[in-house]
Structure formats: C-alpha cells, structure tokens
Amino acid sequence: MYFLERGFQWGKSLMSYEEATEEYSKKQRQPGQAELQAPEGVGESVCVAVNENGSLYAHNETYIDVRTPNDEKRGVITAFAGCIYGMFIYAFFLALFVSIEKFMSGHRLSGEPLGGSDYFIFTIFPILWLVVLGIFLKYTFRFFRLESLTARRIIVRFNRITRKVYLLRPKHLGGILILDWDKTEVLMDKSMSELEGTGGFVVLIWDKGDGVDLQGTPTDHLEMTFVGKPTRNASELLAFWEYIRRYMEDGPAAAPAPKKLLTKFPWPWLSFKAAWGLDTRFFRHSGLWVFVLINVLILPAILIHATGHWLSLLLCYEPRFPRVIEEAGR
Structure with missing residues (x-):
C-alpha cells in the first residue's frame, strides 16, 4: 500500500x-x-x-x-502472504500434533516400538517448519508491513x-x-x-x-x-x-x-468497493458495459482482493494526531 x-x-x-x-x-x-x-x-x-x-x-x-x-x-500482499504464513503455521501444528501423538503412544503405525531415529525425526520435523517460517518472515515481513501491522x-x-x-x-x-x-x-x-x-x-x-x-x-x-x-x-x-x-x-x-x-x-463492503474499482459511469453508457462484463468475469479474484483488503485494515491500527496538533489553532 x-x-x-x-x-x-x-x-x-x-x-x-x-x-x-x-x-x-x-x-x-x-x-x-x-x-x-x-x-x-x-x-x-x-x-x-x-x-x-x-x-x-x-x-x-x-x-x-x-x-x-x-x-x-492494499490487500494483495496480505492475502498472498497471509496464505503462505497460514500454510506454514498449519504445517507446524500438524507436525507437532503428530509428534506428540507418537511420543505418547510410543509405537509406529506398524505397531513396532519407536526407535532413536524416530524420536529424532518427530522432534526435528516441527522445528523445521518453524525455521522455514522464520526464514520466510525474515525476507518478506517488510513487504507485509506495507499494508498490515502498521498505520x-x-x-x-x-x-x-x-x-x-x-x-x-x-x-x-x-x-x-x-x-x-x-x-x-x-x-x-x-x-x-x-x-x-x-x-x-x-x-x-x-x-x-x-x-x-x-x-x-x-x-x-x-x-x-x-x-x-x-x-x-x-x-x-x-x-x-x-x-x-x-x-x-x-x-x-x-x-x-x-x-x-x-x-x-473498516466496513467490509467498502473493501469490496475499493477492490472492484468500477466507476459508476460505466453503467450510464452502454458502450462501456464491456468493462462491467470483464469485472463480473474476474469476480473471484476481486473477492480475494477485497478479503485481503479488509483483513489488512483489521490488522492495522487507526492513527491519531498527538494532542498538541489536535489543539493547534483552536
């Protein structure tokens, strides 16, 4: 943004x-x-x-x-990066759940007892997902902050x-x-x-x-x-x-x-309006209705953008002028 x-x-x-x-x-x-x-x-x-x-x-x-x-x-980076972050976080918790379950049962799927290599794999697997998430955050978080977790x-x-x-x-x-x-x-x-x-x-x-x-x-x-x-x-x-x-x-x-x-x-319909970006004059001139048709055809992408737009608003704080500026000139 x-x-x-x-x-x-x-x-x-x-x-x-x-x-x-x-x-x-x-x-x-x-x-x-x-x-x-x-x-x-x-x-x-x-x-x-x-x-x-x-x-x-x-x-x-x-x-x-x-x-x-x-x-x-705004919204495209939030939607894209949010999906990637979500996938990594989901993979981490899934790996963590599987590891805990195996540690508690003490057996493989075949019924054999867990060996030393099994304990190592089930320990390192969730950690690897955290490392991947950390590396991804290191190189992409500054772009994510262009429209989320900021003003x-x-x-x-x-x-x-x-x-x-x-x-x-x-x-x-x-x-x-x-x-x-x-x-x-x-x-x-x-x-x-x-x-x-x-x-x-x-x-x-x-x-x-x-x-x-x-x-x-x-x-x-x-x-x-x-x-x-x-x-x-x-x-x-x-x-x-x-x-x-x-x-x-x-x-x-x-x-x-x-x-x-x-x-x-941050009303959600305002995010849809911003993502749609279709000028109302297109409805008043029949020669421009082709742009309405194009927007209808790409409506799924518009909805994804609108969702990302709204989420980015929710993930931001509303800025306020300091009191000295608010009272200036009064």
Whole structure:
C-alpha cells in the first residue's frame, strides 16, 4: 500500500540533499518534453472550479483532513502472504500434533516400538517448519508491513489557522511532521490540458528546513507527500488542488464541506468497493458495459482482493494526531 512513501524514503537514503534538489529542480516530465509549469507558490490560482474529489475525512473552520492515494492499493500482499504464513503455521501444528501423538503412544503405525531415529525425526520435523517460517518472515515481513501491522492510513491535515501542513505517518515512513504551508511547492503542471493530463494525485514538496518534527528538529532533507484519491483527468486534478488552496487562502466559504465525508471505520463492503474499482459511469453508457462484463468475469479474484483488503485494515491500527496538533489553532 505505502509503495510511494516507502520508495521516496528509500530514495532519500540513496542520494544526498544536493542530489535530490538537483533532481527535483529539473521538473521535467520526460526527456525532450517541455518544462513543467508548476504554480508559483500556494498563492497562485490554477483553476476556476473547485472539487474536493471525495478525499476528505474532516472539514471544519480550523482544518481539513485529506486522504492519500494508498487506500485502494492494499490487500494483495496480505492475502498472498497471509496464505503462505497460514500454510506454514498449519504445517507446524500438524507436525507437532503428530509428534506428540507418537511420543505418547510410543509405537509406529506398524505397531513396532519407536526407535532413536524416530524420536529424532518427530522432534526435528516441527522445528523445521518453524525455521522455514522464520526464514520466510525474515525476507518478506517488510513487504507485509506495507499494508498490515502498521498505520491504517496516512492523513494530511491542512490547518488554515496555524498555516501548517501536518503529516500523520508511521515512523518507518518518515514519522509525523509539521510543515509550512507558505513554503509548499506543488509538483503539477498548471497548464495541463485534457489531452496531456491524465489526472493522478496532488504531489507536495518541501525544501530542507521547511518543517519540523514533534521535537522541533528541522527537516534535513526534501520532504514529499501524495494527497487525495487518484483523479481521472486534468480538470479534476487542478480543481482538487484549487479546493485545498482556497480553503487555506480564502477560508471554508471558498471550499465548502462535501455532502459526505469519508469514514474511517473498516466496513467490509467498502473493501469490496475499493477492490472492484468500477466507476459508476460505466453503467450510464452502454458502450462501456464491456468493462462491467470483464469485472463480473474476474469476480473471484476481486473477492480475494477485497478479503485481503479488509483483513489488512483489521490488522492495522487507526492513527491519531498527538494532542498538541489536535489543539493547534483552536
């Protein structure tokens, strides 16, 4: 699930601040293409329309809490790795049960008494399954933690009173940071058209020293966060950033609350909806019904993904901002 964040943290460990700054200062899409025309800071409007993009957990006079693009991209690792872990654990207990039964009976299936080699085999067999499980965990557990046994979600809070952006992340993904809104850079082409802009999500960047951690230590490298549900086209992407920008610059009246906020409770049907990923517009256009048919044909795989998605939510904890951030600006 946290592939983008994990990849960024891994990238920071491979390059110095100077190298990272040079890389991001190029701001190019691909070699040979025009330079990215990013907005000149948070004060520049990029769109007439605003759209909250169905990405808000909270909206009030002080702050908005926004989701990240990770929510749907989870469950596959949990389902796959969980099955493998379960097989090894089942094999261990089965071997242990058989060994205990043989030790208590003292006889083989043929009725002959157990010999020294039999006791050795029945002792070592359960241990071998534990060793195999331990080796598998050693090389795969870090991937399992990308979507299970970690924070259930990353939350980006925009506080218009303190003019700060708060990143609620687990420690292995950078931890909690407090970043300056006025120093936020948006990695986005403000002039993108529907032909060249395929949507995506908002990417925000801060330079070295533009934020602090909870202990007040300034950041010593570039920081980045990915904001919002993936959009379908350029218009939605620009309108979503404009929604956030107007909330922070002009207030809640310029970016009104959505009719329905996102829930944080792990309802199982929400996991099915995330795994299915079928846009409702497919039902409104007969020419797109082929995508509905394809989804129906792969429904067993979707159900497996949805089950893994739900289990990964249940195996995670719900993160909460520290009290000092919760009370900031009130």
